[in-house]
Structures are given as structure tokens and as C-alpha cells.
Amino acid sequence: MHSFKLNRELAQLAIHQRIELCSPILKRFRKIFGRYFFSTFLSKYLINPSVISKKYYNLMEREFLLIEKYFFQNCKVLSIGSGIGGLEVLLDKKLNTHISFIEKNYVSKKIKYGWDEKNQEAYNNLYLLEKFLINNGVEKKNFNLFDFDADKLPYDKFDVIISLYSLDYHYDFEIYKDYLLKVLKPDSILILDTVRPDYFNQLFNKIDIIKEDVDTVHKSKRIACRN
Ligand SMILES: C[S@@+](CC[C@H](N)C(=O)[O-])C[C@H]1O[C@@H](n2cnc3c(N)ncnc32)[C@H](O)[C@@H]1O
Numbered sequence: 001m002h003s004f005k006l007n008r009e010l011a012q013l014a015i016h017q018r019i020e021l022c023s024p025i026l027k028r029f030r031k032i033f034g035r036y037f038f039s040t041f042l043s044k045y046l047i048n049p050s051v052i053s054k055k056y057y058n059l060m061e062r063e064f065l066l067i068e069k070y071f072f073q074n075c076k077v078l079s080i081g082s083g084i085g086g087l088e089v090l091l092d093k094k095l096n097t098h099i100s101f102i103e104k105n106y107v108s109k110k111i112k113y114g115w116d117e118k119n120q121e122a123y124n125n126l127y128l129l130e131k132f133l134i135n136n137g138v139e140k141k142n143f144n145l146f147d148f149d150a151d152k153l154p155y156d157k158f159d160v161i162i163s164l165y166s167l168d169y170h171y172d173f174e175i176y177k178d179y180l181l182k183v184l185k186p187d188s189i190l191i192l193d194t195v196r197p198d199y200f201n202q203l204f205n206k207i208d209i210i211k212e213d214v215d216t217v218h219k220s221k222r223i224a225c226r227n
Contacts, residue, residue: 002061003053005135009128010084011049014056016111016123017083018165021055035110060086063164064094066210070189070224071095075159078102078183080176081166085129088143089136099138100154102146103129119171158183161190168194169220190225197221 006014015021016039022030026046030038064087071077071091077099082088091097104122111123126145133143146153161184163169167176169192184190191210194200200207204225211222 003050003057004060004086004089004132006049006053006056006084006132008044008047008049009125010132011047011052011056012044013084013107013123013125013128014052014086015043015047016107018056018059019113021052021059035112039107039109039111056084056086060090063087064090066222067162067191067224068094070191071097071160074098076100076156078154078156078158078161080161080163081170082129082162083124084132085138086132087162087164089133089138092133092138092142096142098142100144100146100156100158101129102148102153104149105147114170116170117172119175121170153179155183157185158188159185161188163190163192164222165193165220167192168196168199173199184227186227188226191222192225193220193222195220197223200225 019027026042029042029046033042073095075095075097077091077097079088079099080102082101082103085101088099088101091099103124103126105124105126107123107125108121112121126147130145134140144154161180167173180190190204193213197207197209200223205227206225208224209221210224213220
């Protein structure tokens with residue numbers, strides 16, 4: 001079975017970003033002991049990083065296979081809210097992409113999942129994200145990292161923009177709308193998970209539905225949008 005190189009701190013971040021990586025017992029402890037104790041302690045010390053690494057690899061490989069057809073060799077990618085970047089490691093390995101990452105550089109004290117009106121929830125660390133990419137073979141020349149709260153965002157034109165379970169899943173597309181309209185080319189593709197695909201029907205000419213999550217609280221759809 002394949003896995004990523006990842007230490008305990010990165011495994012903990014992966015769990016915050018993808019709660020499905022948690023074992024049922026850890027989820028139960030989260031309910032019993034509360035979000036703060038879970039986020040700061042249980043999610044770090046009650047996990048086995050090598051098990052998380054294998055589960056995370058499998059999850060990211062499934063995500064890669066679902067959206068692979070929208071990418072091509074050497075394409076320029078923008079990833080908004082990548083998490084620790086497992087999907088992006090696979091894109092780099094298989095398609096030699098160049099990826100710009102926009103993420104937040106803090107972990108909320110009591111991680112709350114759901115719609116975040118003020119966009120204050122975050123679960124990442126840019127130092128660890130960079131370490132993960134490099135340790136898993138992504139060369140420094142193939143990526144750039146941008147802190148959403150502190151950096152000037154990149155004004156390049158991108159071939160594909162991805163935001164899995166981040167933009168318009170946890171926080172409003174409007175936050176990025178003006179920026180994205182500037183960095184999309186006429187033939188660019190935007191892939192994201194949303195609970196309101198109809199809103200994107202008004203903004204783009206063509207929408208493909210890639211998958212539907214019916215069992216989650218959000219009941220979202222993953223869509224690929226283009227003009
Ligand atoms: C649920 S996680 C999804 C991570 C990853 N895309 C995945 O599918 O595993 C959402 C991510 O969005 C990030 N995030 C929150 N607000 C953001 C913003 N305004 N810009 C970029 N990333 C953001 C969080 O820090 C977190 O890593």
C-alpha cells in the first residue's frame with residue numbers, strides 16, 4: 001500500500017482537514033471531551049501517523065482519479081485551501097504541474113466544521129505544508145505558497161483552479177470572486193465543492209458535476225466550471 005512521508009504534526013493537521021481520517025473511537029472521544037481537547041491533544045497523541053499516512057494517500061489518490069481529466073502535463077494550477085497538499089503531491093508526480101497554493105497559516109483553537117460566515121476557521125501551517133511537499137518529492141521550483149491573510153496573491157493566469165472542500169464549502173465564494181475573475185483565462189477550469197451549484201450556473205457557461213456527497217451534513221456537489 002502507498003503512503004506519504006508524514007510526521008505526527010502533519011498527521012494531526014491531515015485529521016483536522018479530513019475528519020474521515022479519524023478512527024470511530026477518536027470521533028467518540030471528540031464528542032465526550034469536546035472540540036478544544038480534541039484539537040490540541042487527542043488528535044495529536046491518540047493517532048498512529050503511519051496509519052493516517054496510508055489512509056490519507058488512498059483518499060488523495062481517489063480524489064486525483066476523479067479530477068485527473070481536467071489537468072494536462074505542465075499545466076499551471078492554483079490550489080485554494082489545499083490542506084497539507086497530498087493531492088498536489090500526486091499532481092506534481094504524475095503531471096509535472098506548477099502549483100501556487102493559497103492557504104491560511106493557523107489552526108483554530110476549537111475546530112468547528114460547517115459554514116464559516118466570517119471565514120475565521122483555518123487548519124493549516126505553511127511551514128509544515130512546505131515541509132510535506134519537499135519531503136514527498138515536490139521540487140521548490142514547482143510551487144509557491146501564499147498566506148491568504150498576509151501575502152499579495154499571485155496574479156498569474158492559471159489553467160486549473162482547485163479548491164476541494166474549502167472555497168464555497170466552508171466560506172463564501174464572494175471572498176475570492178473578484179480575484180478569481182482576474183486569474184481565470186477563457187479556457188481555465190475551476191473545480192470546487194459547493195452546496196449551491198446553481199449559483200455557479202449563473203457565473204459560468206458550462207458546469208460538469210463530478211460527484212455528489214449525499215451522506216455528509218453539507219450534501220455538496222463537486223463541480224468543474226468553465227466558460
Ligand atoms: C476541509 S479543509 C480541506 C483541505 C483539502 N483541500 C482537502 O481536500 O483535504 C479546508 C482548508 O481550507 C483552508 N482555508 C480556510 N479559509 C481559507 C481561505 N480563505 N483561503 C484559503 N484556504 C482557506 C483551511 O485552512 C483548510 O486547510
